[in-house]
Amino acid sequence: MVRSQGAAGSKSADPSEDEVTAVRRGPAGAEQRASSAEELLHKAMAARSAAARARWARQGLATRAPLDKTTQAMLLRQLYLSAFEARRFQRAREIALQAIELGVMVDVLQQDAARAAIGAGDLDAAVMHLRVAARRGPASRRPFHWWTLGSALFLGHRYAEAIAALERAVRWGTRDKPLYRAHLALARIAAGERVAGLQDVIDELASAPCGQGYGRFVLGHLAYAAGEWTAARRYLEGFVARTASSRGPLAIALRPEVEMSRSTLAKMAAN
Secondary structure (H helix, E strand, O other): OOOOOOEOOEOOOOOOHHHHOOOOOOOHHHHHHHHHHHHHHHHHHHOOOHHHHHHHHHHHHOOOOOOOHHHHHHHHHHHHHHHHHOOOHHHHHHHHHHHHOOOOOHHHHHHHHHHHHHHOOOHHHHHHHHHHHHHHOOOOOHHHHHHHHHHHHHHOOOHHHHHHHHHHHHHHOOOOHHHHHHHHHHHHHHOOOOOOOHHHHHHHHHOOHHHOOHHHHHHHHHHHHOOOHHHHHHHHHHHHHHHHOOOOHHHHHOHHHHHHHHHHHHHHHHO
16 A cells, blocks of 8 residues: 555645756757656656556657756656556566666655555565655655555554554654544554544544545544444445546555455445
8 A cells, every 4th residue: 555646635745846847957959858858758647548658758768868867757757657557566666766766756766666566565675665765755745654654564464563653654744643643543453452532533534634535444444443334334435436436556556455445344244
């Protein structure tokens, strides 16, 4: 469960537009060619298919003019997304690692590498990438990285490690803190701990903007743990339906959460 957009309805880990628009200015000819590479980048970002995204990204990377590192990293990221959408996870991780070597947007690219590692079934590699992202990322994205790490560990049933990561997310979090706090409660319940004030945690997340999207996954499982099965069904069915309607990398990245939600719904239906 590693995402380039934090979660459906949660804060994104992607860099802001201001962070990726710097293009080196040189002689007139070089600047014009660099601008063409940027145009190809925009075409790749707007592409409607993985194949088109890869085609535009390769053309941008093949420009004769030297590319500034930011533009090169962004083009490689589009190539990564194309491989990820095609479920070529090992290849996607290789591309992310190549982009990381450029030294720009390192935390975002570490997230990408982690997402590909999870797709390939290598949780240990994903954990390594996410820990680097949490250390290297700016303060504004640090809680997201810790939360993503905690989420991945939770889905891997490594609850003690998940709790430690989610505690850091709560400590650093601001706008999405209700989601981080609720996910921490879910990890503690899974670890066999008692959570005081569980209903308050549920109510806080349900009334917060981050309670939409991915928040429904957390709310559904908290409600299930609290024995509120009617609410649990509503949240989990909403999460599954919303994710099923998504396309591209997000739907692929959220596959473990969808499988867990469907399993929980099946348990309730059987009882």
